[in-house]
Amino acid sequence: MSATVFTGVRVFDGSGTPPFPAEVRVEGERIVQVAREAAVPREGARIVDGRGGVLMPGLVEAHAHLSWPTSVERFVPGMSLPEQDLVLNTARNARILLDHGFTSAYSAGALDRTVEITLKAAIDAGGMPGPRLVPSSVEREPPIESAMMDPGKVDEHGRGPEAVRAFVKGCAALGAKSLKFLLSGESALKPGASMELLYTEDEARAAGEQARESDVWLTAHAHAAEAVKMGLRHGFRVLYHCTYADEEALDMMEARKDEIFVAPTLGIVQATLDAVPPPHFDVRHMKEDAAIVLERQRRLVPELRRRGVRVLPGGDYGFPFNPNGRNARDLELFVRHLGYTPAEALSAATMLGGQIMGLDGELGMVRKGFLADLLLVDGDPCQDVAILQDKSRLSAIMKDGRFHKSPEGRQ
Numbered sequence: 514m515s516a517t518v519f520t521g522v523r524v525f526d527g528s529g530t531p532p533f534p535a536e537v538r539v540e541g542e543r544i545v546q547v548a549r550e551a552a553v554p555r556e557g558a559r560i561v562d563g564r565g566g567v568l569m570p571g572l573v574e575a576h577a578h579l580s581w582p583t584s585v586e587r588f589v590p591g592m593s594l595p596e597q598d599l600v601l602n603t604a605r606n607a608r609i610l611l612d613h614g615f616t617s618a619y620s621a622g623a624l625d626r627t628v629e630i631t632l633k634a635a636i637d638a639g640g641m642p643g644p645r646l647v648p649s650s651v652e653r654e655p656p657i658e659s660a661m662m663d664p665g666k667v668d669e670h671g672r673g674p675e676a677v678r679a680f681v682k683g684c685a686a687l688g689a690k691s692l693k694f695l696l697s698g699e700s701a702l703k704p705g706a707s708m709e710l711l712y713t714e715d716e717a718r719a720a721g722e723q724a725r726e727s728d729v730w731l732t733a734h735a736h737a738a739e740a741v742k743m744g745l746r747h748g749f750r751v752l753y754h755c756t757y758a759d760e761e762a763l764d765m766m767e768a769r770k771d772e773i774f775v776a777p778t779l780g781i782v783q784a785t786l787d788a789v790p791p792p793h794f795d796v797r798h799m800k801e802d803a804a805i806v807l808e809r810q811r812r813l814v815p816e817l818r819r820r821g822v823r824v825l826p827g828g829d830y831g832f833p834f835n836p837n838g839r840n841a842r843d844l845e846l847f848v849r850h851l852g853y854t855p856a857e858a859l860s861a862a863t864m865l866g867g868q869i870m871g872l873d874g875e876l877g878m879v880r881k882g883f884l885a886d887l888l889l890v891d892g893d894p895c896q897d898v899a900i901l902q903d904k905s906r907l908s909a910i911m912k913d914g915r916f917h918k919s920p921e922g923r924q
């Protein structure tokens with residue numbers, strides 16, 4: 514069994530407490546020992562001297578779109594690609610997330626029914642670089658190319674509870690684990706749409722019932738308060754945005770805080786505010802909407818945390834102006850806008866990340882028995898969380914006990 518020992522590191526263990534000097538021993542795919550201010554056995558191990566860097570859990574992206582085309586390595590001026598290019602580009606985006614320290618990704622939907630499921634199988638089989646993946650299926654048709662950002666059409670599965678049931682059953686049979694429903698529309702794309710419900714109560718109930726039967730998780734795009742409540746009533750596990758959650762919605766979220774996860778997706782909001790599009794794109798409306806959303810999130814997220822609801826970074830990366838690979842920016846935005854300390858943002862992206870991946874107690878912390886998904890950081894992200902946006906500051910990236918990126922000079 515392969516073994517690795519990290520020496521000369523300070524460990525950020527994911528809990529949110531400050532980094533402490535320690536040695537860490539990894540055997541096979543798991544962490545077998547964390548020795549605080551002490552040594553671990555070196556037998557049979559490759560020794561990695563961290564030179565004072567911080568060893569921390571790999572990051573988890575809570576709102577991943579690996580099949581959304583644009584990345585930090587490739588600009589695609591729309592949202593669609595020819596089929597084979599889409600598949601290869603999705604695999605490439607998986608590698609890009611891992612290169613940037615994201616050892617896990619929870620999918621918020623794909624542009625193809627099976628691409629993420631096939632990709633996950635290839636990654637898990639070895640030989641294909643990419644994060645641990647909770648795969649999704651298609652939720653909506655690929656958007657048209659003409660717009661800078663287009664919602665596409667709401668899914669293909671037709672109306673009515675039976676059609677919804679069949680869709681959930683079909684996706685589960687294909688191997689999808691997380692199914693995303695747009696319970697509300699999206700005002701960034703169509704003015705006022707965030708307040709509209711796209712599903713009836715009967716349809717949402719059918720989705721919930723079939724998801725439990727098929728053992729898959731439901732994920733909701735939900736801005737409107739009523740969309741948040743609809744998701745909560747029917748067992749949706751992950752709620753994105755929640756922008757207009759009212760007092761009743763907050764109470765319902767608090768009551769189910771041990772079952773649900775929220776990702777506000779600040780990345781796309783900030784990117785919209787920062788975007789300088791070509792002159793022929795009129796994005797005034799999108800920017801106005803983003804400013805409103807950001808203002809609401811600045812009040813909403815602290816209140817959710819006060820109530821004990823688990824809130825995670827994850828920001829809809831993959832759009833032309835918000836590329837895959839920039840994902841770590843969400844942590845900085847949590848600090849800048851939501852009142853998090855860097856350590857709290859890191860804990861949300863790691864410890865809570867392990868929980869959203871369905872691996873509570875096994876993933877997202879540097880603790881004995883946990884899966885060895887680890888980053889060796891040149892510098893201290895608890896001082897400046899923005900350094901994680903520079904992949905050259907990641908001296909080593911380990912997933913499942915194997916190096917995706919080896920420490921410099923030790924290939």
Ligand SMILES: [Zn+2]
Nearest residue numbers: 576578621829
């Ligand atoms: Zn999304």
